[in-house]
Amino acid sequence: MENNRRKFLKIVSHSLGGVLAAGIAAPLVGLGIHPWLKETVYGTEDFINLGKLEDFPIGIPKKMNVTSSKMDAWNVFEGLVMGSVWVLRKEDNSLSVFSVNCPHLGCGINWGEEEKQFLCPCHEGIFDINGKVVSGPAPRSLYSYETKIENDNVLVNYKKLI
Amino acid sequence: MASKFGEWIEDRTGLSKLLKTALDEPVHGGAKWSYVFGSGLVFLFILQAVTGILMASYYSPSSTAAWGSVYYLQHKTSFGWFVRGLHHYGSSAMMILALVHMFQVFIFGAYKKPRELNWISGVILLLCLAGFGLTGYLLPWDQKGYWATQVATNIMGTIPVIGKYIKILHQGGADYGNFTITRFYTLHVFLLPLSLVFFLFIHIALFRKHGVTPYWKMREDVLRDRVDPFWPDQILKDVVFALGMYAALAGVIFWTGGAELQAPADPASNYLARPEWYFLFLFELLKYCQGKYLIVGTVIIPGIALAFLFVLPFIDRDASRYPSKRIPFFGAVFSGLTGAVVLTVLAMHHDSRDIHIIHQREEAEKQAARAVKLAEKGIPPTGGLSIFLHDPVALGEKIFKESCIGCHKVGGEGGDNGPDFTNFGSREWVAELLKNPRDQRYFKETGLMPPIKLPDESLLDMAEFLLSQSAGLVNQNIERVERGKGLVLKGTCVACHPMGNKDMKKMAPNLTDYLSETWLKEFLRNPADPRFYGTRNKMPAFDRLSDSQLDALIQYLFSLSKDRTLVSEKQEKRKEEYVFGLTAPRTSIHFKDRS
Numbered sequence: 055m056e057n058n059r060r061k062f063l064k065i066v067s068h069s070l071g072g073v074l075a076a077g078i079a080a081p082l083v084g085l086g087i088h089p090w091l092k093e094t095v096y097g098t099e100d101f102i103n104l105g106k107l108e109d110f111p112i113g114i115p116k117k118m119n120v121t122s123s124k125m126d127a128w129n130v131f132e133g134l135v136m137g138s139v140w141v142l143r144k145e146d147n148s149l150s151v152f153s154v155n156c157p158h159l160g161c162g163i164n165w166g167e168e169e170k171q172f173l174c175p176c177h178e179g180i181f182d183i184n185g186k187v188v189s190g191p192a193p194r195s196l197y198s199y200e201t202k203i204e205n206d207n208v209l210v211n212y213k214k215l216i
Numbered sequence: 217m218a219s220k221f222g223e224w225i226e227d228r229t230g231l232s233k234l235l236k237t238a239l240d241e242p243v244h245g246g247a248k249w250s251y252v253f254g255s256g257l258v259f260l261f262i263l264q265a266v267t268g269i270l271m272a273s274y275y276s277p278s279s280t281a282a283w284g285s286v287y288y289l290q291h292k293t294s295f296g297w298f299v300r301g302l303h304h305y306g307s308s309a310m311m312i313l314a315l316v317h318m319f320q321v322f323i324f325g326a327y328k329k330p331r332e333l334n335w336i337s338g339v340i341l342l343l344c345l346a347g348f349g350l351t352g353y354l355l356p357w358d359q360k361g362y363w364a365t366q367v368a369t370n371i372m373g374t375i376p377v378i379g380k381y382i383k384i385l386h387q388g389g390a391d392y393g394n395f396t397i398t399r400f401y402t403l404h405v406f407l408l409p410l411s412l413v414f415f416l417f418i419h420i421a422l423f424r425k426h427g428v429t430p431y432w433k434m435r436e437d438v439l440r441d442r443v444d445p446f447w448p449d450q451i452l453k454d455v456v457f458a459l460g461m462y463a464a465l466a467g468v469i470f471w472t473g474g475a476e477l478q479a480p481a482d483p484a485s486n487y488l489a490r491p492e493w494y495f496l497f498l499f500e501l502l503k504y505c506q507g508k509y510l511i512v513g514t515v516i517i518p519g520i521a522l523a524f525l526f527v528l529p530f531i532d533r534d535a536s537r538y539p540s541k542r543i544p545f546f547g548a549v550f551s552g553l554t555g556a557v558v559l560t561v562l563a564m565h566h567d568s569r570d571i572h573i574i575h576q577r578e579e580a581e582k583q584a585a586r587a588v589k590l591a592e593k594g595i596p597p598t599g600g601l602s603i604f605l606h607d608p609v610a611l612g613e614k615i616f617k618e619s620c621i622g623c624h625k626v627g628g629e630g631g632d633n634g635p636d637f638t639n640f641g642s643r644e645w646v647a648e649l650l651k652n653p654r655d656q657r658y659f660k661e662t663g664l665m666p667p668i669k670l671p672d673e674s675l676l677d678m679a680e681f682l683l684s685q686s687a688g689l690v691n692q693n694i695e696r697v698e699r700g701k702g703l704v705l706k707g708t709c710v711a712c713h714p715m716g717n718k719d720m721k722k723m724a725p726n727l728t729d730y731l732s733e734t735w736l737k738e739f740l741r742n743p744a745d746p747r748f749y750g751t752r753n754k755m756p757a758f759d760r761l762s763d764s765q766l767d768a769l770i771q772y773l774f775s776l777s778k779d780r781t782l783v784s785e786k787q788e789k790r791k792e793e794y795v796f797g798l799t800a801p802r803t804s805i806h807f808k809d810r811s
């Protein structure tokens with residue numbers, strides 16, 4: 055009899071304790087995973103102006119800083135350098151804009167003026183002028199960004215890698 | 217498999233044996249509801265710890281970032297407001313419970329030999345709680361916390377000889393700054409929790425050593441013979457109590473909308489500071505200790521009270537726990553308590569009748585709402601306060617005073633040539649205009665528009681519809697909009713006013729998107745456009761104003777009535793995209809246009 059009472063008390067304590075724990079955990083977990091639910095750091099513009107088309111020489115990649123406004127949680131930073139890109143203007147005035155980060159492990163790549171190739175210093179990755187892998191460990195060609203020309207301005211979508 | 221793993225763990229750690237000894241504590245005299253307060257405090261402390269740790273991962277302790285990070289937590293995260301509310305109201309709950317617990321210990325005489333150290337560790341724990349409250353108040357770096365904490369640090373400064381140095385140490389300098397936050401933060405999240413855990417450990421260890429102190433009338437034989445195990449008999453009561461407290465906390469949070477966050481701290485404002493409720497009596501006490509007697513209120517009286525608490529178990533040495541045998545001590549404690557309660561009530565009473573305080577509370581609420589709205593666009597790195605420097609409404613007001621006030625009145629000030637803009641863009645303003653366009657407040661005798669002879673309700677319906685075409689109308693009533701739409705489109709309005717088709721030229725201003733930002737902007741740029749007043753126009757064009765100046769001016773106009781929020785159309789659009797961003801986390805968010 056007494057034993058049954060204790061057993062019942064234990065079950066009730068366990069279940070009420072469970073309810074309490076779940077009630078507390080729900081909002082805490084909800085808050086904890088906030089960075090999964092919402093973008094917390096992001097550029098505020100899609101297409102960022104890199105300058106006039108005529109400033110880019112044909113056939114020679116040029117490294118450009120990407121300057122934009124950035125939201126960082128509660129802060130907004132105006133005119134912040136977000137990073138840089140390699141811009142290549144081709145004969146037909148079409149553009150390729152490459153990420154400076156190597157698709158292997160992310161080192162910054164350089165343009166080898168003599169070799170006429172992109173060179174990665176870390177593991178000797180080599181890419182041709184169109185970003186294709188020539189040799190080295192990189193699993194894919196250079197990442198690039200969507201780009202467009204508007205009123206002779208070169209615009210690049212710094213949000214999306216392609 | 218599971219049990220094997222369990223056995224292995226048990227063999228290596230002895231965990232369940234440890235748990236058993238911890239839980240099999242006998243409760244002499246039986247489990248009682250009156251014992252739940254201590255464990256309730258432990259529960260609340262754990263709740264404070266977990267909510268605090270989580271909040272710390274969103275908080276940034278610096279004078280430029282603190283407000284912004286708390287704003288973000290409160291307004292941008294899911295459940296942030298709730299977790300912060302738990303922490304805020306949980307601290308008050310702890311204070312209440314601690315006082316109840318202490319009071320019970322006093323009445324039961326549980327501080328007497330051999331439990332003197334238990335009592336003393338308890339008093340230290342109470343001081344820790346006060347410290348938590350004091351240091352936590354400042355951390356959001358909002359008006360309330362900033363100014364209330366000034367009072368506290370100035371009290372530190374009144375301590376003879378060493379006061380000045382203690383104050384500098386706490387402030388991290390001669391004045392408030394970055395180091396004030398880092399220091400208060402360090403106290404709040406490291407030093408105080410560590411001290412609290414340390415003394416709590418002692419407190420509980422001593423409690424386990426000496427056992428519960430039952431009601432003083434309980435007979436010895438009952439105490440000996442009736443023994444319940446701690447688990448589950450007492451624990452069930454504790455859990456029920458904890459659950460009840462949590463439910464009450466959640467209720468308070470939903471009811472109040474969570475903890476308040478006022479506008480960013482502004483050292484240049486003259487804010488009337490009020491501390492958290494449990495410090496109000498001290499605050500009130502200071503009112504009666506002025507000039508050279510200040511130290512009586514700041515140091516001497518609190519010092520005596522504290523000293524009394526510390527030495528209580530040593531001066532009340534009689535072994536009997538019957539209240540009738542301890543009348544002087546009851547007298548002392550109750551008069552102290554009565555004093556504190558009276559002072560608290562007085563402080564609240566004064567504040568509730570003080571017109572300055574009431575006015576300031578309203579002002580503070582408005583400021584806070586404004587700050588939150590402005591922060592939406594991102595807070596400059598120069599800090600929370602600087603969002604006000606970029607406030608378009610302030611800029612708009614300036615432009616209005618330079619360019620418009622010659623012809624338009626606002627709040628009884630200004631010229632008479634154009635319509636009065638008091639309450640501009642509100643439902644009443646539009647309805648009154650429809651009712652009597654030739655009124656002194658509107659187009660005067662030169663107005664060509666005929667008055668609309670409809671009941672006031674119908675005019676309000678029409679106003680509701682017209683205003684619904686722009687963003688930011690608060691509490692929009694869809695039924696009214698529909699009715700108003702019918703009245704406007706089927707009525708005589710469209711005989712003169714084009715509607716729905718921007719290119720149509722008629723004799724009166726186009727009402728498509730009436731009073732929206734774009735409408736107002738184009739109107740201000742060229743009121744003589746055929747879309748607006750055409751050849752009958754008398755208003756000067758403001759095409760010399762830049763885009764952002766016009767934006768600011770329009771924001772100011774919108775701020776003139778309570779019916780409109782200052783959400784710009786762009787922001788409105790943005791918001792939708794932001795909500796979309798919630799469901800698909802990595803969708804790009806277009807924050808393209810920013811004024």
Ligand code: FES
Pocket residue numbers: 156157158159160161174175176177178179190191192
């Ligand atoms: S990171 Fe470029 S090759 Fe390894």
